[in-house]
Every structure is written in structure tokens, then in C-alpha cells.
Amino acid sequence: MPIYNAPTKDMAFILHEVLKTQDLDIKGYDDLSADFTSQVLDEAGKLARDVFQPINASGDAEGCTLENGVLRTPTGFKEAFQTYREGGWNGLDCDPEYGGQGMPYVLHTAIAEIFCSANMALTMYPGLTHGAYSAIHAHGTDAQKQTYLPKMVDLEWSGTMNLTEPHCGTDLGLMRTKADPQSDGSYKISGQKIFISAGDNDMTDNVIHLVLAKIPGGPDGVKGISLFIVPKFMVNDDGSLGDRNGVSVGNIEEKMGIHGNATCVMNYDDATGYLLGTEHKGMRAMFTMMNEARLGVGMQGLAQAEAAYQNAVEYAKDRLQGRDVTGTKNPDGPADPLIVHPDIRRMLMNQKSFIEGSRAFTLWGAMMIDRAHGANEEAAEGLISLLTPVLKGFNTDIGYDMTVQAQQVFGGHGYIEEHGMSQFTRDARIAMIYEGANGVQALDLVGRKMPKDGGKHVMAFFEMIKTFASENKGDEAFEADFLTPLKEASKDLQSVMMYFMQAGMKNPNDALAGSTDALHMFGHVVLGLMWAQMAKTSMDALAAGTDDPEFYENKLITGRYYMQRWLPTTKAHMARAMSGSTNVMGLDADAF
Amino acid sequence: MPIYNAPTKDMAFILHEVLKTQDLDIKGYDDLSADFTSQVLDEAGKLARDVFQPINASGDAEGCTLENGVLRTPTGFKEAFQTYREGGWNGLDCDPEYGGQGMPYVLHTAIAEIFCSANMALTMYPGLTHGAYSAIHAHGTDAQKQTYLPKMVDLEWSGTMNLTEPHCGTDLGLMRTKADPQSDGSYKISGQKIFISAGDNDMTDNVIHLVLAKIPGGPDGVKGISLFIVPKFMVNDDGSLGDRNGVSVGNIEEKMGIHGNATCVMNYDDATGYLLGTEHKGMRAMFTMMNEARLGVGMQGLAQAEAAYQNAVEYAKDRLQGRDVTGTKNPDGPADPLIVHPDIRRMLMNQKSFIEGSRAFTLWGAMMIDRAHGANEEAAEGLISLLTPVLKGFNTDIGYDMTVQAQQVFGGHGYIEEHGMSQFTRDARIAMIYEGANGVQALDLVGRKMPKDGGKHVMAFFEMIKTFASENKGDEAFEADFLTPLKEASKDLQSVMMYFMQAGMKNPNDALAGSTDALHMFGHVVLGLMWAQMAKTSMDALAAGTDDPEFYENKLITGRYYMQRWLPTTKAHMARAMSGSTNVMGLDADAF
Secondary structure, eight states: OOOOOOOHHHHHIIIIISGGGOOSSTTTTGOOOHHHHHHHHHHHHHHIIIIIGHHHHHHHHHEEEEEEEEEEEEETHHHHHHHHHTTTTGTTTTGGGTTOOOOOOHHHHHHHHHHHHHHHHHHHHHHHHHHHHHHHHHHHHHHHHHHHHHHHHSSEEEEEEEEOTTTTTTOOOGOEEEEEEOOTOOOOOOOEEEETOOOSSSSSEEEEEEEEEEEETOSSOOOOOOEEEESSSOOOOOSSSEESSSSEEEEEOOSSSSSSSOOOOEEEEEEEEESSSSBHHHHHHHHHHHHHHHHHHHHHHHHHHHHHHHHHHHHHHHOSSSOTSSSOOOOTSSSSSSOOOOOOOHHHHHHHHHHHHHHHHHHHHHHHHHHHHHOOOOHHHHHHHHHHHHHHHHHHHHHHHHHHHHHHTTTTHHHGGGGGHHHHHHHHGGGGGGGSHHHHHHHHHIITTTTTHHHHHHHHHHHHHHHHHHTTTHHHHHHHIIIIHHHHHHHHHHHHHHHHHHHHHHHHHHTTTTTHHHHHHHHHHHHHHHHHHHHHHHHHHHHOSHHHHHHHHHHHHHHHHIIIEEEEEEHHHHHHHHHHSHHHHHHOOOOO | OOOOOOOOHHHHHHIIIOOOOOGGGSTTGOOOHHHHHHHHHHHHHHIIIIGGGGGGHHHHHHHEETTEEEEETTTTHHHHHHHHHTTGGOOOEEEEEEEEOOOOEEEEEEEEHHHHOOHHHHHHHHHHHHHHHHHHHHHHHHHHHHHHHHHHHTSEEEEEOOOBTTTTOGGGGOOOEEEOOOTTTTEEEEEEEETTTTTOOOOSEEEEEEEEOOTTTSGGGGEEEEEEEEEEEEETTSSSSEEOOOOEEEEEOOBSSSSOOEEEEEEEEEEEEOSSSSSTHHHHHHHHTTHHHHHHHHHHHHHHHHHHHHHHHOOOOOOOOOTTTOSOOOOSSOOGGGSSSSHHHHHHHHHHHHHHHHHHHHHHHHHHHHHHHHOOOOHHHHHHHHHHHHHHHHHHHHHHHHHHHHHHHHHHHHHBBSSHHHHHHHGGGGGTTSSSOOHHHHHHHIITTTTTTHHHHHHHHHHHHHHHHHHHOOOOOHHIIOOOOOOOHHHHHHHHHHHHHHHHHOHHHHHHHTTHHHHHHHEEEEHHHHHHHHHHHHHHHHHHHEEEOOHHHHHHHHHHHHIIIITTHHHHHHHHTTTTTTHHHOGGGOOO
């Protein structure tokens, strides 16, 4: 039976000692005292451990079922969802006007990691609802907000996002779902959507589908797409539920993981829909939620890595196998624990140093979103917009690899389902794909975000590193261990950017062929910066005197691991990214 | 429905143009004319495509069942197995004295890849039988060979290997299964074995279990382990089957993949066993099969990558999504095929260039085994022994990654089971674990194989590269594209070896902490050599004039991709491997 304990101490360290949220002048941050957040994180941790995690493996084995049009989630999901609902967790960062608690997004993100580590499939039901809430909150009319938001904040109703169709995923311009205008101002929606996460459930009274569709006569391609609210049950004027709408679940997909979440084929047959936002501006409406949604998926990569890591550590300490070559560590036992072996350590340190760095990155990113939304700071908006594809692509690519390494620590016991290690990798795998496959993230980074506003945000990013380095120089060990490798990796990344600009001008493929390498370089440089910041914080804490010196010393050791064993990867990425596109594009398609 | 077509042309190229097997003075190689091998490969390809592959996905979905002690393989397995049996495929490289065809191991390896690509779970039943055959052939008495081998060659009976117990996998010295000597010279075997692949089936009349166990009073640890033949049904003197022996399947494991292969808990309750080889020398007997067994698992990594790749290519050519940024390629369609996009190409080229290099490595390795066995060449034995952990660890690590990338090409369609891409990754995952987890391979490489015989075999390896480079210099483009990067990567690997020798002398962990990095460096250097050889062969063919210039030109393009986009990875591995062990070992176990 897998374990999970929320890493609340590490979260508090990032929030209060590294980011110093309590001192920042961002809307809602004055509420974030260390005492308060610790209490919230602890409560979430208990619920995750005691209620969400125990039904994670059983939910995977059981999956969802569809019989006579009725969708059933796995045993226990309904009760756990109800507990989550009653705890008000879904409304934590929602607008108080609609029943939310108005907390910052950064706290929501920490909490979301906890629940996602414990049970990703279950957490996706409120997760999708939260996304739909945000869209309606940002683009809905007052009447729409009054009708839908209080019940979605409260999780009486859930929500979904309907983009993909059988013949179009990334290329939404090919969309065929139609929205015919009706005389009463509503629309009749017809078409088929696939891969709809949390597409239906037996836990909420209504499901509010947000559906992208085309109004006939509108512009071609993505410029003619509009966004609609399509409730499963019609909503009467008094808020009570009316007839069933013309939307139904056609099928539940058999898939590699997240079996507890119903991935649905949704059929719309003259379903009544209501325009959300402006006609033909549906893509823009979706994009305003993009940074949050993608950060949320990046967090899933981190969350599955954390859950897998905790179990790998436990196993490595318990399982007796072989002897420490430098001297027996467990002389009274038949063998030493796995954790004495350097290659086992290597895997655990890979995971630990990535996870802690990635968590800092993710919470820093959430803070940037708070800054951008709460204070309309353009620079923060630019920076988080630049780094969103990195948050999504890097965290899920490496997060997945870390679940695979955690599984590897178990040997054969990692391959059987009994220990739950297979589930972590199978669940984590989807995060590399949905909300824009990671190749699309790389394209977004290199093709759109880097050149945006004349490269202003990229320059701001490098400036941030430079500033940190110049403000913190002077300590020889810190420079050698952290600043020098960070500056070098940052310089290498700049060389790649420069190469992309110059070579890409002549042949865009020279840049695009290296886009994934650039995304990964970016990720490592950001995590290098995060580790340098965490190391500095730790050194300062040690210098100031602390009653928990081990915590800070361990941070320094883990940070040095990142700088010495993860960061050199950038050299390989650089060589690849700057090798041009002839090697990638040289073959005729028929030669594959 | 996934597709599979055996890459017979590529295999023939490696066998006959690169390795030139037909010209070599190795036992059995004079049979290997190009016409003959092509015919055999084509026949295997047809059987794999028409009989094995169509039941791969259904076998995964259905799995094996155990009811009242009777194990059932998935629908269609029995018939496919029978067809394979009747074709005499299992005996291809077996001893003619026992009904085999006496072909070289190199041909067996090519054939095994084909069947494994089409259906890994099914192919493992004859695969395990082949391993047990080899053990009995190498260590059995004449009577044992006469009793078991003809029926195992013919697949009337199958075989298994029983090593792992619940509390010991890698550390077999902890083994508890007992073998009590009986007055008639037999033994009573008692204990439990787990993770026994192909542990039972409904396709063969008998199952011959090879079981490691301890004879009471023998030496402690691995030096007191003996190997036993334990048939499922007792065999009468006339070869007919007698009573059921005291061995039974306790359970079938639920696992991540290879569902069509029964991974069994085997219970031995006073089962009658017969000593195979010498008392207490069971480990040595197992080890004589190790090179073959590990090469065979390495081949599985390659085989799953090939199957996944073929489907990714098909999808990338068919699926219309987005437009080529350098100019529309499919103006009459609603979008261009995925294959126009550089990042899709990058993933396909990663796969293609790895697979073809890995296939050359694997077949070269099989040839070394033929050379070592057929001609007792000590140098070949040393070289293949050195590279066996690389063949196993590198091919399965990267092979797995390539199945993940192939899955990624499908986007969301790769995550659902419908297209079969999930199965390739789930099946491939086990190859990183069994037959010695890849961390154990790295330990074997660095701790045992490299220092063996005073480093003689490592030096022979580097000498091989040096010789190739000096024999083929002169062509400027070839030097720049292939020889220079190969020599540089080889030099970097030598630096790592040197560092391991020096630092490892003082602290073995300094070497062991970098063992996996060294294994991967080794793999890339070998594949760099393979690509340099294939490129040279291709250049020669083009220079000599050929009616298929595209084939050779494409080899050069693919080879350059490997050198420019895979080989730079060695730089990162080198930096990590030479960073010492403080970063890896610095934390107290409690700090994880």
C-alpha cells in the first residue's frame, strides 16, 4: 500500500523563507502568515493522506463505468469528493462574491499539489471545475456568473473543458462542432468532442460544459471559434434543475492511467448552449486561462514525482539487498538497505533535487500569476507568459522520468501493480500530452513567447539571473557551487537564443528543430536559479543561527547535487539545439 | 490496430554489408548467404505480422487467468504458439543432435527481434524455453540432455528460470529455497519463487523449471546455491509423462505490461528436482548463460522501440494537423501531415537513429557470442563480456524512452489503449528491470567488467575504435561527420574510466555514483562506432555504384543525426560521472 505525506515543511520553506510571500505587496498576500499557511497545508495534508490517497490504487484498478448512459466513478470517490467539498477546498482562491475565500493562487497551487499527489484522478474533477469557473468568472455576464459560479465554487456542480475533436487536437482551426443561433439568444450545439476529462460523474448534480464551437458564417480557422456554456441539465430561472440537455457521454476511453477520471467522448445533439464572452473570440477566452491551466498541469508532473519519490525512499530504506561496498551498514541484518548503494542514491537524489527545485519554480510561477492578476504588473505577466510552456513541458517531462526512476528503485516490485509504482508513471504520462502536448509547448516557447515584444521578456529573465548573481556575490563557496554554474548555463541558453534568432531568420526550422532542447535548457536554468535562491536562503538561515540546522544543510547538499548532476545536461541540449535542422529534416517523409 | 513489418532490409544490410557474416570464418557462418538469411527473415516477418502481431493488443487486454490451478494464456496464443512450433523457429540455433538446425546465434537474434516486436508477451514463452535449453545443454548430463532437450527444442515442453524470491532479487545470497538430497540421487525442493516469467501455460505438455536452491550444509551466500531441473510433470523412463510434481502456480502477478505472459508465484512443496551441473555451483551455471540472456533482453528494448516507431511514422504521415511553417505541403488538404513539423521529426529521427544503431550493436554482439562460442576466441569473449551490461542496460533504457517518444507523436491518441502505443511502453518497461535491473548492469560494468583482466578488454575496445578510425581516414566529410565526434566521445569515455580508476581506488563510491552515466556513455560510443561503420559501408556502396542509392544516402543522413544529436549527450554524462560521490552520498538516509 503506497504512502503519502504532504511535504508541508518544504512548501512553507519556499513560501515564507524563499519567496517571503508574507512580506510581498500582492493582493491577498497579507493573509499569508506562516502560521496560517502551515495550518491550511497541514489540514490539506491530512485529508489527502487519510481520504484521497487510500482510494488512489483502488480507483485505478476499478476505473469508471458507463451503463445505460449513467457514469459511475470508482468506489469511495463520491464520499471523498463530498469531504473535499464540505471542507471548502475548491473555493480557496475563488471570488468571495460567489462563495470563495479569496486566497491567492499561490496557496491554491500548493494545496493542489498535495491533493494531486494523493489522488490525481480524483483531484481532476474539482480541477476541471476550477478551470471552468475561471473562464466564466473572466468572461461571463453577471447573470451567467450568478447562475453558475456559486454552485461551481461549492462543487454542487462541476465543470469541463471541451476542445478536442476526433480529427483535431492541437489544430483547433479544423473544428467541426457547430453552434446555430436561436431566436432567444441561445445556440443549438451539435458535434462530437473527445478526450473530455471529468466529462461526467456521479458526484455532482449538474455538469457545466464549456464547449468550443463554430457559429456558421463566421471566419475560417481558429478565428471563427466561439465558447459556449452547455449545462448537462437545463437550469431554471430560480436556479433549480430542469430537463436533461442534448449532451451525452458516448463512451469512456480505455487508457494508460488516471482510470479514476472519466475521459469521455461527449456527443452534442442540438444541445442548448449560451455564448460565453464574444462571438468568434472563443480562443482568446480560452487563452486567458492558459497560464493557470498549464501551470496546473506542470504541477501534476511534480506531484506524481513527489508521490513516487516518497515511496521509493521508503522502499530503499526498508529493503535489504546487498552490502555497502565501503563497509557494512547493517551488520546485524542479512544485508544492508538499498539506500546505501550509490546508484540507488543517484536515482533518489535526481528525484529529490528535481522535485524541490520544480516546486520552487511552480510556486514562484503561481506568485507571478498573482502578481500579474492582482497588481496588473505587466512585467510579471510577460515573465510568466514566457515561462508557462517551460512550467508545463519541463515539469511534466522530467516529472514523468522521475516516476520511472522511482519505479526502478523497486526492481521487479515496481513493475507489479501491488506497490502502486506503476500507477504513478501511468498517471503522470498524460501530463506530457494534455493541455498542449510538450512539443507544442516548445513551439509556443520558441515560436511565440521568446520573440514576443521584441524579446523583452527573455531579456528580463536573463536580467533576473544577472541581478541575483551580482547581489549575492562575495561568498567563494556559494559562487563556485551555485553562481558560476548558473551563470554558465544561463550564458549557454543565451547562445542558443541568439542562434535561433539568427539562423531562424533564414530558416525557421533551424530554431524549431531545437525547440524541445531549448525548453529543457530553460527549465534547467530556472531550476538552477531556484536552487541558488534556496541555497542562499539556507546559508543565511545557518549564519543567523537556527534550531534546525540540518534542514538547511540538507538543502545545500541537495542544491549542489542539482548544480553538479542535473545542470550539465544543458551542454548536450545546447550542442543539439545549435546543430541546425538539416539532420532533422534531411530525410524524405517516405524514407521513414 | 497497430501495424508491424519486419525491418528485414535493414537486418540484411547489417548482416551482409556491415558485418559481412557470409565472409567470416565463424562456425556456421558459411550457411549465412544473403539469399538464405533474406528468405528466413522474410518468413519470420510474415509469421510475426500475420499471426503474432494481431493478437498482441488482445492478449494485453485479456491477460492470463488462473482458475483451480489451471493457467490459461490469452485467446489465440495457443494457436500462434503451435504455428511457431511447427515452423521449427525455436530450434533455429539449437544443437542438431537434439533436433535443432544449428544456425548461428546472430541469425537467431535477428529472428527473435522480429517476433518480439510483433508480440513480446508471446515470444517470451519460447524465449524462456530457449534459455533453459541453453542451461541444460551446457551443464546437463547426457541422460538429462536426451530426456529434456529434444522436447524443448521442439517446444513440446517449455522451460523457465527460477531465481527471485520475495525477499531477494539481486542479492541471491539471501535465498531460502531448499533442496534436500534423497537416497536416489534426486532432491526435494521446497520454497517460493516469484516473478517467474512464463511460469506456466496451456500451450505445452510439460514445463521444465530450472530452479536455484540451497542444499543444506553448503557454503553460505551465493557460493552455496545449486541449480535444479524440476519438471511440472514427472518424466517416465520412456519419456512419457507421469504424475504431477510438487510444483504449483500460487498466483499470477497483476503488472504494468506483458499481460499475455504469465508472471507467476511458484510454490515448491517437496518437488522432485535433479541437480543440473555441480553442487553449489549453480550461480556459475547461470552465469554461463548470462551474456546471451542479457543480450536477449537488450534486444527486447530495441524490438519494442521498433514496433512503436513504425506506428508513430504511420500516424505522423496520416494525421493532418497544422501547417509546415516553411510552406504548405498538402495544399489540397485541410492541414499538413504531422511529419512536416520539426519537433515530430526530431522524435522520429531520435527513434530511427537509435534503433538502427542499436540493431547493429545487438547483431554485432550476437556475432561476438558466436565467435566466442564457435571459435573459443578469448578476445571476443572478453569484449562481449565487457559490453553485455551495455547491451542490456543502454538498449532497454533508451529503447523505453523511444517507446515513450513514439507514444508522444500520437498526442492524446497515444494515451488511450486503442492505438496500442501505451502497450509498447508498458511492455518495454520490464526490460529495464528483469535479468538484472539496469543499475546492477552499471555496477557490473564499472565494478567488474572494466577492471577485469587488468582492464585488457576495455583497452581492446578503445583499440577497436582507434583502428577503425585510422583505417578509414582520408575522406574529409567522413572524418568531420563521423570520425571526429566518435574519437572525441571515445576520448571522453577514456577520461571517465581513468577518473574511476584513480578516484575509485580511494573511494569506490566515486566510481559507482557515476556507473549509470558510464554505461550510457559506453552505449553512445558503441552506437557512434556502429554508425561510423554503417556510414563507411554506405559511402563505399555509393562510390561503387548501386541501384538503390537512396537507401545508402538515407543511412548517411540518419547516421549524421546520431552523431550530431545523440552523441553530445556524452558530455553531460562525463560531467556527472566525474563530479564525485559527495553530491550523491552526502545526505543522511534519514534526510530523504
